[in-house]
Amino acid sequence: MKLYDAAISSAAARVRITLALKGIAVERIPVEIVGSGAENRRPAYLDVNPQGLVPALLTDDGVLLTQSLAIVEYLDEVYPQSPLLPSDxxxxxxxxxxxxxxxxxxxxxxxxxxxxxxxxxxxxxxxxxxxxxxxxxxxxxxxxxxxxxxxxxxxxxxxxxxxxxxxxxxxxxxxxxxxxxxxxxxxxxxxxxxxxxxxxxxxxxxxxxxxxxx
Ligand SMILES: N[C@@H](CCC(=O)N[C@@H](CS)C(=O)NCC(=O)O)C(=O)O
The missing domain is CATH 1.20.1050.10 (Glutathione S-transferase Yfyf (Class Pi); Chain A, domain 2)
Structure with missing residues (x-):
């Protein structure tokens, strides 16, 4: 899996924390999101996430997921160890x-x-x-x-x-x-x-x- 990521992003941090809690390894691809060098509005990244936001996750099946909540819930379903949602x-x-x-x-x-x-x-x-x-x-x-x-x-x-x-x-x-x-x-x-x-x-x-x- 590949995580399109920015170190300062709190939305991406939600995904990084989930990956760590579940012990899942991913390749991290840094995306600059601030200042004149911002890459997230350039065509190359808009091909990954049309919203121009991090995080995005490319799964091992080649599916591109966006939105931290959707990604975290996907990881929780596919990797059920250390479940994140309560049972009731x-x-x-x-x-x-x-x-x-x-x-x-x-x-x-x-x-x-x-x-x-x-x-x-x-x-x-x-x-x-x-x-x-x-x-x-x-x-x-x-x-x-x-x-x-x-x-x-x-x-x-x-x-x-x-x-x-x-x-x-x-x-x-x-x-x-x-x-x-x-x-x-x-x-x-x-x-x-x-x-x-x-x-x-x-x-x-x-x-x-x-x-x-x-
Ligand atoms: N609702 C989205 C929010 C994603 C988001 O806003 N990410 C910020 C970083 S924390 C971003 O990429 N911002 C770039 C920008 O605003 O141009 C999610 O939870 O994934």
């Missing part, structure tokens, strides 16, 4: 809702293409993009904290939805690191912080996300 339907639904709160409502609105466009609009100055990123990161993690607080008041667990790391943790950890990148210390979110610090002790997490918890 209600907890699976909670986990998927949590994951979507990260993917769709927090990360998606602070990615380089969104922030670069915002910065290019009339009236923007050098404070606009950082303020946008910080605002939506904080609001997104406020919601994750509330979801975790409500769940853990009823069903306490070491990680988001169980005593072993699962799908929600795979999505939470890179997002917790992103908070540090926009100068938001995790102390503001006690449940998120406690879980992120436990995850940081697990090499599959610590070795596959590029940043330090703050």
């Amino acid at each position: 339907a209600a907890t699976r639904a909670w986990v998927r809702a949590f994951v979507l709160a990260v993917l769709a409502e927090t990360h998606a609105i602070v990615t380089p293409r969104v922030v670069n466009h915002l910065a290019s609009l009339p009236g923007s100055d050098e404070t606009t993009a950082p303020a946008w990123r910080r605002h939506w990161t904080a609001e997104g993690i406020d919601a994750l904290e509330a979801l975790l607080a409500r769940r853990h008041a009823v069903v306490p667990s070491r990680f988001c939805a169980g005593d072993t790391p699962g799908l929600a943790d795979v999505f939470l950890f890179p997002q917790a690191l992103n908070a540090g990148r926009v100068d938001l210390p995790l102390a503001r979110w006690p449940h998120v912080e406690a879980i992120a610090r436990r995850l940081a002790d697990i090499p599959a997490f610590a070795d596959n996300a590029q940043a330090t918890l703050r």
Whole structure:
């Protein structure tokens, strides 16, 4: 398998963490996604992923997969060791809702293409993009904290939805690191912080996300 990857990408980190948790080896193909050398909008990469985003995974059967959630769920189905989803339907639904709160409502609105466009609009100055990123990161993690607080008041667990790391943790950890990148210390979110610090002790997490918890 080949993983089209960028070290700074938190979406790609979700896939790298999953591969490590399951002990799957892949060839990593770096794709530059920021600055004047960005390759992700060039035709060669658009042939891989028409959305111009990382990650993308080329399977051993020659199938190209995009979108981190779809890739992680594919890996979980094809490599069932260390399963990421809980066995009961209600907890699976909670986990998927949590994951979507990260993917769709927090990360998606602070990615380089969104922030670069915002910065290019009339009236923007050098404070606009950082303020946008910080605002939506904080609001997104406020919601994750509330979801975790409500769940853990009823069903306490070491990680988001169980005593072993699962799908929600795979999505939470890179997002917790992103908070540090926009100068938001995790102390503001006690449940998120406690879980992120436990995850940081697990090499599959610590070795596959590029940043330090703050
Ligand atoms: N929903 C997508 C998001 C992928 C995504 O936004 N990736 C970012 C890096 S974290 C990217 O490639 N950005 C390039 C750009 O915005 O131009 C997923 O989960 O895979």
